[in-house]
Amino acid sequence: MAEEHVVFVGNKPVMNYVLAALTQLNEGAGEVTIKARGRAISRAVDVAEILRNRFMPNLNIKGIKIDTEELESEGRSVNVSTIEIALAK
Amino acid sequence: MAEEHVVFVGNKPVMNYVLAALTQLNEGAGEVTIKARGRAISRAVDVAEILRNRFMPNLNIKGIKIDTEELESEGRSVNVSTIEIALAK
Numbered sequence: 088m089a090e091e092h093v094v095f096v097g098n099k100p101v102m103n104y105v106l107a108a109l110t111q112l113n114e115g116a117g118e119v120t121i122k123a124r125g126r127a128i129s130r131a132v133d134v135a136e137i138l139r140n141r142f143m144p145n146l147n148i149k150g151i152k153i154d155t156e157e158l159e160s161e162g163r164s165v166n167v168s169t170i171e172i173a174l175a176k
Numbered sequence: 177m178a179e180e181h182v183v184f185v186g187n188k189p190v191m192n193y194v195l196a197a198l199t200q201l202n203e204g205a206g207e208v209t210i211k212a213r214g215r216a217i218s219r220a221v222d223v224a225e226i227l228r229n230r231f232m233p234n235l236n237i238k239g240i241k242i243d244t245e246e247l248e249s250e251g252r253s254v255n256v257s258t259i260e261i262a263l264a265k
Contacts, residue, residue: 128218132257136244140255151240153261155225166229168221172242 092116096123096131104134108174109142118149118175124156128170135172149173181205185212185220193223197263198231207238207264213245217259224261238262 092111096104108119123131139146152171157164181200185193197208212220228235241260246253 126215126218128221129215129257132217132242132259135242136255136257140244148242151242153221153224153237153240155229166225168218168225170221 092119094119094121094134096121096127096134098127101130101133101137104130105137105142108134108138112143112146112176118173121172121174122170124169125167128168131170131172135174138174143176145176146174147176149175181208183208183210183223185210185216185223187216190219190222190226193219194226194231197223197227201232201235201265207262210261210263211258213258214256217257220259220261224263227263232265234265235263236265238264 094104094108094111104121108121111119121131121134135148139148150171150173154169154171156167156169158167159165183193183197183200193210197210200208210220210223224237228237239260239262243258243260245256245258247256248254
């Protein structure tokens with residue numbers, strides 16, 4: 088059964104997430120998915136691009152999905168965009 | 177020859193770009209591509225999601241590409257991530 092290798096990108100420096108993904112890939116994961124919501128989406132794209140251009144030129148983009156999540160914030164619901172970037176060796 | 181219909185997303189409010197894309201689609205464009213760089217990438221995903229969820233449920237995501245551009249800034253080169261979201265009726 089395929090275990091899911093996910094790096095969830097938030098507000099930390101971009102290299103934190105690059106290293107988290109590299110660790111998973113170097114520990115045997117054949118693929119890793121970079122996920123983010125809202126303003127962190129730009130950083131998720133940076134993570135994928137830095138991984139491919141600087142560390143693992145053999146990494147391919149398997150697929151990119153965007154979607155919308157409804158979050159509850161202070162009693163009202165807010166729509167937030169999401170991204171999932173699947174990368175595979 | 178297919179004319180290229182592009183909306184380049186920057187720092188203005190998200191609805192400006194949603195309306196720009198809607199205008200192109202209502203004036204006969206069969207597809208429109210939402211492009212952005214750097215921090216505007218998150219807003220480009222918002223534009224695509226708002227178009228699909230609120231205005232044109234029949235709009236499909238034809239493809240999403242991410243890439244890196246090298247820009248010159250104050251004499252040194254800076255890498256900036258880019259996104260292109262192709263939407264089609």
